[in-house]
Amino acid sequence: MEKSLRYILNPDKTDGLVLTASVNCITNARDAYLEMKTVYDHFARDSFDSPPPLIGKGTVKAIHYVMSFADDENVTPELAHKIAKAFVRKNFGDDVQAVIATHVDASHIHNHVIINSYSLSGQKYYSNRSSLRQARETTNGVCRAFGVTPALNFENKGRSVSYYEWEQNKKGSSWKEQIRQEIDKLIPSFNSLDDLLQALEERGYEVKRGKYISIKAPGQQRFVRTKTLGEEYTEDSLNTRIIYREMGAGTTPVIDNKSQLRADYAAILSDVRILAIQRKKVPRKRIITAEYSVDNDLDLYRLSAQLSVINKDNIRSIGDLEGRIAKLKNEYENLRQEINEHIEEYNRMVSLLEQAQLFKELSNKGKLSDAEQLQLAVCRQALEQNDIHSPADADSLREKTRHLGIKISALKENLEGCRNRYDVYSDISKTYGEISKDDYISDLVEEEKQWRKQVAKKDKRKI
Structure with missing residues (x-):
């Protein structure tokens, strides 16, 4: 989320941040992220920072819209920016949290709008076909209000061809x-x-x-x-x-004859290599820009890379592999749970630090309003309940918060490594299943037949 905000708020793309704005948050990637996080965490049953599950989809935390203008619409960057701000207010209301940026670095002017999936009042925004249709209609209405006739009109006639696409087709670009x-x-x-x-x-x-x-x-x-x-x-x-981009390239697999898993891989690698040499398999290039050869065959590369992992990690059998996959799955879920717990504690500590700062500001202020006196009492109560009685206690909490943030970052790196290893092992398991059923070579041969038929049909059309 923060990475996306940093991307749209790039000074090089937004005329030095002149063409940026925000609603109910600060126009700064880090601050906007934290403020959206506060609102999301308050209303959602999930944390803004929670990692995605290993299997299935996670929750939608923000929605990213891109609004582009064709050259013949004659929209200036300033006008595009006004249109984006008007669109946000009209389509989402006044309590939305949004960051708006107009990019001028591409061949066509375009706006980026990122909104929090929860508003300040707790309204949940959804991204689906219906909401996208509504957003398009709002965009066209706002454009017309500013005297701009949309080149791309979705209303009542389905999807028309944009000016940009028409021009690309005219140029023959693919x-x-x-x-x-x-x-x-x-x-x-x-x-x-x-x-x-x-x-x-x-x-x-x-x-x-x-x-x-x-x-x-x-x-x-x-x-x-x-x-x-x-x-x-x-x-x-x-x-x-x-x-497998970092594995298998230029390696010579070492075969352990005691392992049936490795022996089966060696045999299938040999068979696929022969098919590739004899041009009896569909050519799949590993390096797209290079000429196809046996050494630049994606299937060979994949099998070789998988065998390299099997050798490197000393995987002795398919049972051993499946046991490791199950262990990785549990490890991932345990790490994810640990991260979520730490995030919850981190958020609590950050909130306490904010209350400590507010307590300090109100304490040093002269006459307080009734509302400020209430705020001061609430802050005092929260600090006392957490044994924060002095600036030194607040400094100690600040240091603990910093260390916890570092620990969360390290755990997230471990989580990513665990997920990558799980993906590799699962891919090996799937491939070995095909090898065991003798489907691997027969599938390659069948694909080759179908590919040759398609080539023959194309040749006939040319004639």
Whole structure:
């Protein structure tokens, strides 16, 4: 969340932060994050900082809107910023917490709006098809109020083609190629598919998660499934490229003949290598920019990387592997629970420090109003109940809070490492299941047949 706020409040993108604003929070990534966190934690049954579960989806803590303007709308950065602020007030009301930023670094002016999923009054905002339709209608209404006729009109006629997409089509630019290049550029920097997809969203791409992952580039009309981008962009291939990118390259697997798991992997690696050499398997490149070869085959790379993990971690059998997966799952949940407990304590300590500061300010003030006297009494009670009787006690609490924050950060790193190892082991288990059923090679051969048929059909169309 804080990373997203930092991204939209980048001075290089917002004319030195001139084109930024906020509603019911400070226009600063760290402060806005803390203030949204306070509101969210008050109303939700979850913590703003809680890590996502290992399996399934976590809760939605904020909603990120992107509002783009085509060149022929003739919208200046200042006008775009006014439109964004008016949109937020009209669509969400006066008690929303929102951060607004207008970016001028791209080829087209666009606004970013991030709202807390809970308002100051506890209203829950949702992001779904209905709410998006309402947001679009509000946007068009606000645009017309400012004398701007929207180039992209969604009302009563479905989804029309944007000016930007029309121009890209006219130039012959490929949306799919643009998405491929962006994914290829980002993959080396991220440890999970979720992080990769979030990075795409931060760059203005829209992402849908379902049975298949679908992506839409800024200005593109329709979503495209990643599997239509090529074999290297299916969900399985993307996961493979991410989790094994640091493993398996240029390694010679050492085989332990006493381990059936390793022996089976060695055998399947040999078979897949032969298929690749004989050009009897679908070519899947590990390094997209390089020419395809046996050494640049994604299937070989994946199997080799998995065998490297098996050797490195001394996994002796599939039973041993499944036991480790179960242990990692428990470890992840225990870590997540520990982090949530520490976060709760950290939030309590931060709140006490805030009350200590307020107590100090009110104590040093002259005449107090009735409301201020009540605040002073509440602060005094809270501090006394927690054995904070002097500035030295407050300093001690501040130091404990700092150390707890460091501990939470370290635990979150351990959590991420645990999740990555779980993903790797689960992928090995899944692959070994295919190897054990003798499906791996037969599937590659069947894919090759289907691929050749498709190539033949395309060749006929060309003729």
